[in-house]
Amino acid sequence: MKEENYQHCLSIARELEAIAESDVYKCPHCFKRFRLSDAEETFDEDDEPVYACTFCGEKTREDMLEQITMYDYFSNSYDMEFIVSADKEYKGIRIWVAVGGPSVWIDTTEKII
Secondary structure, rough: HHHHHHHHHHHHHHHHHHHHOOOOOEEOOOOEEEEEEEOOOEEEEOOOOEOOOOOOOOOOHHHOOEOHHHHHHHHHHHHHHHEEOOOEEEEEEEEEEEEEOOOOOEEEEOOOO
């Protein structure tokens, strides 16, 4: 179970890194998120690049894909706790992103998951 929890936390960290690198998009066909760098790139008849979703395989131009941002990711979190000093200075945030084994918090103050 401990290894499974570790792997789950690692997958969250990798997904956040990809989002921070502006590499995660939502497919307009199947609505799943995928890394653009993992998608197969080809060109359409206008010599514009098109990318195949890594889940459904449908090809789409980049301008038709919805980029996933940090705001998008964290807007789906279960809870957020803001850490503020006594003089009301922002220190960090803890974001609850997974429940039900394991429960996962991202703590920006401690820089840990």
